[in-house]
Amino acid sequence: MANSAEAPAKFEYKIPEKLIKNAMDMAIWEKSEAYYDVFGFISSMCVALQGTKQSQPIEFSPIIHKLIDTIKRLEQLAIETPPVDQPARFGNVAFKAWFQKMQNESATLITNAIPENLKDAVPELNVYFVESFGNATRIDYGTGHELSFIMFLMCLFKIGAIERKDEVAVGLRLFYQYLNFVRKLQVTYRMEPAGSHGVWSLDDFQFVPFIWGSAQLAVRSPIEPAQFVEDNIIDVYRKEYLFVGCIDYIRQVKTGHFAEHSNQLWSISAVPSWAKISTGLIKMYQKEVMSKFPVIQHVYFGSILTLNPVKQGKMLPSPRLGILPRTNLATVVSPPKFDAEPSK
DSSP states (O other): OOOTTSOOOOOOOOOOEEOOOSGGGHHHHTTBHHHHHHHHHHHHHHHHHTTOOTTSOOOOOHHHHHHHHHHHHHHHHHHTSOOOOOSOSSSOTHHHHHHHHHHHHHHHHHHHHSOGGGGGGHHHHHHHHHGGGOBTTTTEEOHHHHHHHHHHHHHHHHTTSSOGGGHHHIIIIIHHHHHHHHHHHHHHTTOEESSOOGGGSSOSSOOHHHHHHHHHTTSSOSSOGGGTTOHHHHHHHTTTOHHHHHHHHHHHHOOSOHHHHOHHHHHHTTSSOHHHHHHHHHHHHIIIIITOHHHHTTOEEOSSSOOOBOOTTOEEEETTTEEEETTOHHHHHSOOOOOSSOOO
8 A cells, every 4th residue: 555655656557367276376375465465455444444434524535436426337337237037036147238338338437537647557457346346157246356346446545546535435435335336236136146155154245344344333333243133223323334234235135033144243243342343354354255265266466466475574554554564464464453532
C-alpha cells in the first residue's frame, strides 16, 4: 500500500497471469509479497472500520463515486438481462449473457473511473475486476471471486488511485455496493456456491464482510455477539453493520434452524467479544481461503500484486497500521489491535 506521505510505487503494468499451477506452488504463494499484502490490507481495513456504521456521513473522493457508479452500471445490465426459463433449477444461463456484457464494458468503465495518469494500469486492473463477479462457465460464485475484488481494491490503493483518507468509504460504500450487487447476481441467476464447505463454512459465498463487519462492532457495539442470531436484532441492525447484514442475507436464502444450516456462525455467537471474533476470523480466512489450492490456483499475478518473495528485513507500508516488518508472517496475520475509540 502507498503511504499517504509518500509517492505511490511505479509499476511496469502487464496482463496478470495465473501462476499457481499445483499444490507445490502454494509454498511460493505463502512467502510472496502478494500474500502478505492481502493480510496487511484486510487487517488494516479492520482497524479503519472499527466503530463505524453504514448510516454515518462520509466524505469521499470522486473516484469512489465513479466506482460505485460502475457497479450500478453492471446492475443495470443485469436488469436488462433477466433470467430465462430453463429446466435446471440452478445456474441460469442468462448469467453468461450478462457476463459477456460486463466484459465488453468493464475496461471502459474502469478507464472512466480512475485518474488520467493511471490509464496504463487499466488492462491489469480489469482482470481482477472481471474475475470479481463469478465464473461464466460454471455459473458459480465463491470466496475466490470475492478475493479478486479485494485484490482489485488493493491494486487501486497501491497505484495511488485511492488514498488512505478513503479507507472507510471503501469499506462502507464501495465494498458494500459490490456486496449487495453480487448477492443480487446470486439470487437472480441462481448461482452455485464455488467450493462451498456447507454448514462448516461461514457462508456459501462470502467471507470478508464477516471480518470487516465484526471489526465495526468491536468498538461501542450496541449488541453482544450472542444477540446476532435474534430476529429482532437482525431487523434493527442489518443495514448498519456488515456482519448483521450477512446474517440477514443467510436468513433470507436458507430455511430451518440457524444452528443446522450455519453451524460455524452459531458457534461464533458464543465468543465473548467482537474483537475476538474479528481476529479469529482473520486466522480462519488464512486457513480456509488463503491456504487452499482450489482457491489460489485461480488467483492472478501481475506487476502490482506479485509472487516475488518477501525479502528478509524488508519493510512494506500499510495504509493504517504503519510500517509492518515482513520478516515474519505473524506480524501481518496477528490479531489487529482495536483502539478504545473508533478511528476518525
